[in-house]
Amino acid sequence: MKVSHMTTSAFWKGESGVRAVVEDQGIEYKASLHIKGSQAIDYSCSCAQGNSYRGMCSHCQALLQAYKEQETENQGRIVTTSQQARAMIREYTNREVSRIMSEGEGDQVKLFVAMRANRREIKLEFKLGKDRLYVLKDLSAFVRAVASGTYVEYGKNLAFHHSIQAFQKDSQPLLEFVMEVIYTYLEHYEQFQKTSFSASPVMRFLTLSRTSMDRFFELMKGSFLEIEDHKGLSRQVAVTDRSPELTVTVRRRGREGVLVSISKDLMVLEGERYLYFADSQYLYCCDPKCSEALLIFFKQMTEGFGATYEIEVNNKDMPLFYERVLKRIAAYCTIDSGNLDLEAFKPEELKARFEFDSEGPNSLVLKPTLSYGDYSFQPVEDERLPRTVCRDVPGEFRISQLITKYFKYKEHESSLPAIRGDEESVYNLLTEGISEFMAYGEVFFSESFKKLKILPPPKISVGIRSVGNWLELNVDTEGLSGSELNKLLAEYSRKKKYYRLKNGEFINLDDNGLLSVARLVQDLAVSVSDLENKTFRLPAYRALYLDGILKEGSSITLYRDQLYKAVVRGMKSVEDSDFEIPAKLNPILRGYQKTGYRWLRTLDHYGFGGILADDMGLGKTIQVITLLLDEKEKEEPAVSLIVCPASLVYNWENEIHTFAPDLKVLTVAGMAAEREELLATSEGYDVLVTSYDLLKRDSELYEGKSFRFQIIDEAQYIKNASTQSAKAVKGIDARRKFALTGTPIENRLSELWSMFDYLMPGFLFSYQRFKKEYELPIVKDQERQALEKLHRLIGPFILRRLKKDVLKELPDKLETVVYSAFDKKQKEIYTANAYQLKKELENSEGRQGRDNIQILAQLTRLRQICCDPHLCYHDYSGESAKLETCIDLVKNGVEGGHKILLFSQFTSMLEIISQRLKKEGLIYYILTGSTSKEERIRMVNSFKEDEIPLFLISLKAGGTGLNLTAADMVIHFDPWWNVAAQNQATDRAHRIGQEKQVSVFKLITKGTIEENILKLQDSKKDLAEQIITEGTVSLSNLSREDLLGLLNE
Known part of the structure; x- marks a missing residue:
């Protein structure tokens, strides 16, 4: 055995608690000890022996031995205080003493x-x-x-x-x-x-340093600072961040130049980010823009041993000095020029002239000319101008960059910038470049260049007409043949910005109308020949997708017939549709359920199938029952088929009987011969209900039969299109098909394709195309565009509401009864025990006391057989129908992101469930009477925070006193006599602090004592108190007829 994660907690008077995980043959058990001295005075373990109170198990003994070994090791070790610890003590002590003394x-x-x-x-x-x-x-x-x-x-x-x-x-x-x-x-x-x-x-x-200088002056702002300059003169200045008051003096220097000077009392300091000036009163901290503008000038004026705070500039260089220096610093300094006219030094402005010529379809030449006053030159010639010309070097550089952006220099045919054989460069120049050149100078075009035109996108009109199950489209592009339209769209699909006509003209493809037509052609696989004919057909289920795409093309002119408009309008306004709710169900349907029914009716009216994907517990079943009942009330009703998991077959039958008793429902189940006979005599029924497995076996029996509706529940059962179940479901002939599921996609997008292949074959194309255009781009490459396109396609045909979205429509909790049915072996065991109890009751008239206790025990035995015969017969080799139903429900809940509480009165049943959950790879907590108080608190707190989705709880241990509002789903594995106790258990999740809707599921075995307990509870609300109160048996108020009624099938 391996002991790990051992923790020790001190209690009092030398007592302590020890807890650990003990691994035994690959299975982990949680063991805990209460230690006094070196002896264990109490112990517990999650193993079978620990739960049976048969003394200390081997896991607790292993933990005790590991604890003693650890204590022995700790006692024999000599611990000395390290030098670091002593230094810490000394330093902290000295600091505290110094603080107190100071x-x-x-x-x-x-x-x-x-x-x-x-x-x-x-x-x-x-x-x-x-x-x-x-x-x-x-x-x-x-x-x-x-x-x-x-x-x-x-x-x-x-x-x-x-x-x-x-x-x-x-x-x-x-x-x-x-x-x-x-x-x-x-x-x-x-x-x-x-x-x-x-x-x-x-x-x-x-x-x-420069960095520390910035920090120092920032620290000193608002304070006075004593400064001593390089001459040894001291001054007291105030440190401020206001703008400096600086003056630059410019005076005539003889006849050939000027003198530029600043105050010799000015001190200039350069930090990492800022520039500082100090005069006789202030030290100024300049902002970043000021610092950048003044740094070069004042650094040159004041730095170095030869700095004299003044410089001379020759008249020939004054234009450049004026343009590059004085104009730059003038925003932050006062330029005192006296009688000197600085405007006289303003240089000649750079001017540009651009002449464009065409020497062929893809051959363009540019002749650029730059000038300053009377001096003109071409930038490609590297012209040396007289020194008297003040050149705008940055301006010339920007023009040079613009030319090289659109042209290449010095081609073989010319020394001028040119474009040779590059069609895209020609287009870019015409659409973007010309306007940029105009911003820098005059632009001139030769006659041949003027023939190069950019035409606007063609005007597009689309006509749509609804014909039966098809849509007929006519696409017209003004001035373009069908062949040219095909080529134009091909260029557009390659993300080309233009299409060039044979006459050399360009058509600009930057148009949302073309985008819409291109998407229509690509997304809906319109053939080349159809597009060239400009007339083609699409299935009617493309109506909404088509409407959305074409309306995004604002430049498209649309012509739509009334039938097409009606389809689009009807699909977009489901809530306002005229479909009436059947009178018998109208009072009990919630608002969102009425909308769901109208959605189903709308799809059916226009010939479409769909997926009702409401969250678990929102009543998908009753929405479908409403559809079926409405169909029956029509003049020519027809039979419909419901296919669901085996665990839900009788649930559907019961729900139809409950909410629509007028519907004649036939459950196609039992042995093969029995099912064949049922199908042969199914005429006259409104609804047939069968399971996926039985449909697969009986597929030949359904040949030749036609159904009004085919409804598949838990549609993820056909997620694998290659399975026999999926093929059997898709082989049914039905006028309209719908699917119900709370998880339309569990693992792969191919599951969605399979569902739509059942609903409307071809809707998502072939699987090969779907995989190439949607599944791989979305899953592997995370392409947003492919995801949005898929949403646009399937959106109208999937209705999904979450509990949080319709919470105002819902009651505090939704209660659902889920039925299961015995297989042959389990039913034989139950029938034998029920027969024996029935005989005893018939012979017990007038007897009470001990007989009543025995009757209660036998009733409990029947209930255990309903749960799992293993609870009574250890050698039982069959299966439990209810266990399979429970596991399916749990898996669906976990996949839907729910946290679940699963209650049972029988702790041994919880153990069976836990073993099955392990096989399914599901993790869980389990709370029984043997769970310690500390472990109970730990698990409850952890369940609120962690990702473990399931909590198994016994009635006696956790039916009261727990707050588990992290859960939003409750499963009662077995019905309890005491309804109040059952409700108390539900209230572990449904209580103050719960922010989500709570779904409560009661698992009932069809045709057994469990189903009859529910009926008796409806007629006698206080049944629990009549039978058991505080653990005391009381059958005095329950009649002999009531007890016999519990045994009726």
């Missing part, structure tokens, strides 16, 4: 800073004190003292325990900045010098 040392210390700036670096010097200031001569030692809480003496008037709290609040941000910068410096110093902090250099000044 609080008692009176006034806090002030930290002062002064800045020394020259043309190479900026240094900070620090002083500290209260009344008298002391210069910090070693910043690294100071930082270490603050970090360690060291007591330092600076002189008679200043000695204190160093800590951040020892400094005044307005000094603390500056102190933290200093400590961070110093520590960063010391880390680098240690790395390169391979020494330790204790041997670090003496630092009187803190040199600022």
